[in-house]
Amino acid sequence: MRLFALQESRILGEAVATQLGIILDTHEERRFDDGEHKTRPLVSVHGEDVYIIQSLGGDQTVSANDKLCKLLFFAAACRENGAAQVSTIVPYLAYARKDRQTKARDPVTLKYVAQLFEAMGVARVVTVDVHNVAAFQNAFRCATINLTSFDLFYPHIEWLVEGGPVTILSPDAGGIKRAQLIRESFERVRGTPVGLAMMEKRRSEDVVTSDLFAGDVEGRCVIIVDDLIATGTTILHAAAISFFVASSFKPS
The missing domain is CATH 3.40.50.2020 (Rossmann fold)
Incomplete structure (x- = not known):
């Protein structure tokens, strides 16, 4: 070799x-x-x-x-x-x-x-x-x-959430399967239920917008899972949307 x-x-x-x-x-x-x-x-x-x-x-x-x-x-x-x-x-x-x-x-x-x-x-x-x-x-x-590197992140996620409720969020519909797999395997590691959420994303000329958000994030630590980050605008948008939804405010 x-x-x-x-x-x-x-x-x-x-x-x-x-x-x-x-x-x-x-x-x-x-x-x-x-x-x-x-x-x-x-x-x-x-x-x-x-x-x-x-x-x-x-x-x-x-x-x-x-x-x-x-x-x-x-x-x-x-x-x-x-x-x-x-x-x-x-x-x-x-x-x-x-x-x-x-x-x-x-x-x-x-x-x-x-x-x-x-x-x-x-x-x-x-x-x-x-x-x-x-x-x-x-x-x-x-x-x-x-x-896959999923397993490498679980100890750090557990440290971040300090035993509290967790939701795995996919910032676009195309990544929902990835988020589901992480959620399922994290549940097996944790032994407790893990939530799942999804945001619809549209990108036009590097401007990210969304009209749909599904999932429970209120009172939870939200872990946003994406595979490619170039500018970070999608992650920032997903974090802002999650905060607004959890706070019962609708984003403008």
């Missing part, structure tokens, strides 16, 4: 390697003056099962596009040099949010990204709490694994 972590995910890679009791395999990354880059393994991968760690969240220093290209090219290089199988570990999968057409002539970007992974010979894609599990599994023809 060979385990690599590309530069932007080096800290995570080292943590994974420590848990496995191994060290990361070495590789080279070069960036050229015109913005192109080259990445290659510095150890033999011939006949090996190769695992590559690279999260694809963009920031001001490295875009999601650069991270994606680097991962794809490195995976292809491993296959080109005889790797028996290449698996990519992608905690945040870029473009997963665009998994269907919601407007005329919309792209289905998740499907296109899946085709790129497959074209590079990737055998398996592992991600964490992907935006839409069903869409993720259907987009890829190679093996897919979606890991």
